[in-house]
Amino acid sequence: MTDMAKDKEEMENIDKFKNDIRFRKKIEHVETIPAKEASYKKVDKLEKKILDYLDEREIKLYKHQALAIEKSREEKNIIITTPTASGKTLSFNLPVLEELIKDNDACALYIYPAKALSYDQLKVLRKFDKELDLDINPNPYDGDTPKAKRYNIRQESRVILTNPYQIHLILQWHHQWERFYSNLKYIVIDEAHYYKGIFGSNVAFLIRRLKRIANFYGSNPKFILSSATLANPLELAEKLTGEEFELIDEDSSPSGEKDFILYNPYKKLPVHSDDENLSIHQETERIFLYLLLKDIQTLCFTSSRKIAELIALWTKRDMEHTKKRYVDRISAYRAGYLAEDRREIEDGLKSRKYLGVTSTNALELGIDVGSLDAVIISGFPGSMISTWQQGGRSGRGNQK
Known part of the structure; x- marks a missing residue:
């Protein structure tokens, strides 16, 4: 499969999430940020x-x-x-x-x-x-x-x-x-x-x-x-x-179209719904697993170290029964890991060795982890700056 065909398939898979019967009833709003072209400028007398x-x-x-x-x-x-x-x-x-x-x-x-x-x-x-x-x-x-x-x-x-x-x-x-x-x-x-x-x-x-x-x-x-x-x-x-x-402050770099999806895990569904009693963290794991099964490289931001570890653990457990080869491509990331372990995960995200990583806000700052397909922000991170920093991890370049 060519890179262009793969990108198109990933885009379609991301779009499918919005219409999937398991998730669409809890989607409150989708804000689409349009793509934009790059604007270039020459500099005189560069060294x-x-x-x-x-x-x-x-x-x-x-x-x-x-x-x-x-x-x-x-x-x-x-x-x-x-x-x-x-x-x-x-x-x-x-x-x-x-x-x-x-x-x-x-x-x-x-x-x-x-x-x-x-x-x-x-x-x-x-x-x-x-x-x-x-x-x-x-x-x-x-x-x-x-x-x-x-x-x-x-x-x-x-x-x-x-x-x-x-x-x-x-x-x-x-x-x-x-x-x-x-x-x-x-x-x-x-x-x-x-x-x-x-x-x-x-x-x-x-x-x-x-x-x-x-x-x-x-x-x-x-x-x-x-x-x-x-x-x-x-x-x-x-x-x-x-x-x-x-x-x-004027951004002249190119960017692909982005969908900001506001998902409400607390929305009440019919009494006999399968996900009636799921917690916000179980909902997060379910969405995370869905994206990974569609081969969408995803970074999931969580509210604490414990939750980052738990969601990674649950996802690995569920992946054992679906796509076992993906189990080793899932990891948690947080402060407290040895420096060499953190850098191995960062480089693994960049090279796509890791398909899914759950993290605290330790990956929010400008560490280079390459171009990701999707980001999950599980719970409001406390400020709009953090929200845009975390959301900005996905859809780099012309990619959706």
């Missing part, structure tokens, strides 16, 4: 290494990616709030890489709220380093970094990936980081919407301390923030860093 890299891979820059480069060249701080899977990673990496190519001493600091995210970005940066022959030596610097490697990272790495907790620990030892701070050109803060409430206030003070130390060593780094769609992105960026920002 030759970057231009060759893009040309060899036939990559054309979306309009918002080009704008990120242009605004950065104008010495402006930028916040990018385009949706999940819109190419934000390239948007903030290209301005940084361009500066690192121009200035052989320039350094950049990437700040992530979670270690899993920083390691995901590390793979991207190391690939850039190798394929563009940059010698920027990107490295993580966090609680998992062996002490034996820390000195060399401080002295040799031009790109360091870390988290707020580690920055708090190392700021008082700033004399050990003189080389890095004196050449610091960019601070990249990904998943900026994560910094809210008391935690956000603490990080805002941390950023001000970091800026003061960078200024002490003679540098004045620019900021690039990346975030989910927000109602007040400029206010967030300015309060978090104390700097003025330019907003890039």
Whole structure:
């Protein structure tokens, strides 16, 4: 079966769910988000290494990616709030890489709220380093970094990936980081919407301390923030860093048609209905199993670690009696797993080794898990930002 025929069959299977007699009576509303075409823009005078890299891979820059480069060249701080899977990673990496190519001493600091995210970005940066022959030596610097490697990272790495907790620990030892701070050109803060409430206030003070130390060593780094769609992105960026920002919020990447289906597990059906007494979690497992049996790669977000494990367990048990070969392609994912186990599941989703994964909101943030066919959000995740972040995991590119 060709890829086009397979995509068409998957689309039909997803559409069948809406009309299936087992589910349609509990569907309260279907909101269809139409597909849209990509909008591209050329950037003048790109560094030759970057231009060759893009040309060899036939990559054309979306309009918002080009704008990120242009605004950065104008010495402006930028916040990018385009949706999940819109190419934000390239948007903030290209301005940084361009500066690192121009200035052989320039350094950049990437700040992530979670270690899993920083390691995901590390793979991207190391690939850039190798394929563009940059010698920027990107490295993580966090609680998992062996002490034996820390000195060399401080002295040799031009790109360091870390988290707020580690920055708090190392700021008082700033004399050990003189080389890095004196050449610091960019601070990249990904998943900026994560910094809210008391935690956000603490990080805002941390950023001000970091800026003061960078200024002490003679540098004045620019900021690039990346975030989910927000109602007040400029206010967030300015309060978090104390700097003025330019907003890039127009998504020019392509997207396939999406159906947002609101399913009501509490809807009362006739007394003799088979699913009369099913709990919300049993309903979730039933929908999850249905999609997997149709060969639809699905990520199911749940409200707790226990429920993520339970739904995966129930689905495996039921799959034993239907398509036994799919049992090993189902897994749970949550914080608390060993780092290597989490990364194996992330890579397995990307390669389609795993057909179905149940997860807490640990997979909500921008970890690259490739293009998924469907997402189940079992229960309101607490905010519209989280809802769009989780829902945005499916239907990437032109795929429905």
